[in-house]
Amino acid sequence: MTDIDTSPIPERKRGSGVKMVYDLLRDEILDLVLLPGSPIDEVQLAERFKMSRTPIREALVRLAGEGLIDTLPNRSTMVANIDFLNMHTFFDALVLMYRVTTKLAAQYHRPKDLKVIRAHQVEFAAAVQAQDALAMISTNAALHSAIAEAGRNTYFTGLFNRLLDEGRRMLRLYYQSYDDRLPQRFVEEHDDIIAVIANRDIEEADRLAKLHAEQIVYQIQKLFAREDRLDMAL
Amino acid sequence: MTDIDTSPIPERKRGSGVKMVYDLLRDEILDLVLLPGSPIDEVQLAERFKMSRTPIREALVRLAGEGLIDTLPNRSTMVANIDFLNMHTFFDALVLMYRVTTKLAAQYHRPKDLKVIRAHQVEFAAAVQAQDALAMISTNAALHSAIAEAGRNTYFTGLFNRLLDEGRRMLRLYYQSYDDRLPQRFVEEHDDIIAVIANRDIEEADRLAKLHAEQIVYQIQKLFAREDRLDMAL
């Protein structure tokens, strides 16, 4: 008697395939499992997910739309590179979105939003406590994304989430070593920001968000500068 | 001798089909040739463009990514509706992008950018002179898009262009009659804005852009209010 392929879960629901591939590839790109510049092979993915190339390609088109992969016509497609030369444009956009989303959250949030926001803040504090740099990045992003949601402007949340994703990718490059940690100060700043949102103090929300964002940008730049020096030493 | 199908241009270059369908559908949606809510039939499009459904679907996925069409899983796909209820979020985003892109243009523009910007302004002035409302909309969008390009921040230009597209769609709804015209004042405001950009006066660029944007928003809201009254009269 020969072995019969008793595939555990060969049945996929119609239409779920694209989303599964999209989500997984997206995570792998943002977590740097797939490094920037590495090629993406449709056939390989088709084999890996046990499906035809058609849904794979649809997922890739979506990712290309978000700028996570680059597609050269009739040629290879690869994970988008990180543009370190124009980093300041990223920081400009990030700071502005921090400010405007926090401001709008102070203006339009509902009681239920605060519960969600505070839950994320608890997780962020725990990550800082545990000195888990990677967890800090993701919980910080989740917290600010929740604040943006409370502002209820899809145009801003859309751009902001995109920026947070891109930031997650950049920081992964530098936090590989796990030996860095964001200062406790950020936890307190978050608490202050949440407080002014709850108080609906719009001007103060803008001011604190600006300071907070600039602190984070400064922190990142300091990190990059240190790495640059290490690179030069080699 | 029977008629032979001497199709004029049956040959399409490999890979050009998707872009062609995407561009054309995009224009038709933004120009309201395809009205919001109207269904999109893949098979019909495939026949119309004389190609298989695969490239059609790829174009549709891209359009969905930009929010121009809505896709219900396993069901119909249709042109995205315009969200009149949350119009203020659109205006918020539009005003902010007007400001920040103008500001960055004052900061980072190069001589060549000004030439392009001024050319667009000439076209806008001509449209106002000709009292061609539709041309005013598109030339105004082109002008501000060019200003944004001079600011050299892809995150902002991306969101801004998206907003301008959405605005183009909204205004088409109200400018069908061709009997409206933007005031000459906007031409002068544009001239002032271009002047401060050329002078690299960042603060003044922000101030003028804010005033200009709020004027435009006010104009649009006035237009909508009038239409609402007409609707109610029916």
Add this chain to the structure above:
DNA sequence: TGTATACTATTTGTCGACAAGAATTTTTGG
């Protein structure tokens, strides 16, 4: 007559295959 069920039809999601371009290797000519 109204409602629930079965059937049909339309539309979408997926598949395997083929063909066009580009990259790579092999062959040919100097």
Add this chain to the structure above:
DNA sequence: CCAAAAATTCTTGTCGACAAATAGTATACA
């Protein structure tokens, strides 16, 4: 031995067809 041309391999873009899901229609039953 090297360079240009030819052949091959490999990947992508497109196609026609099939199958699943849903909508619409007809039928059966109370």
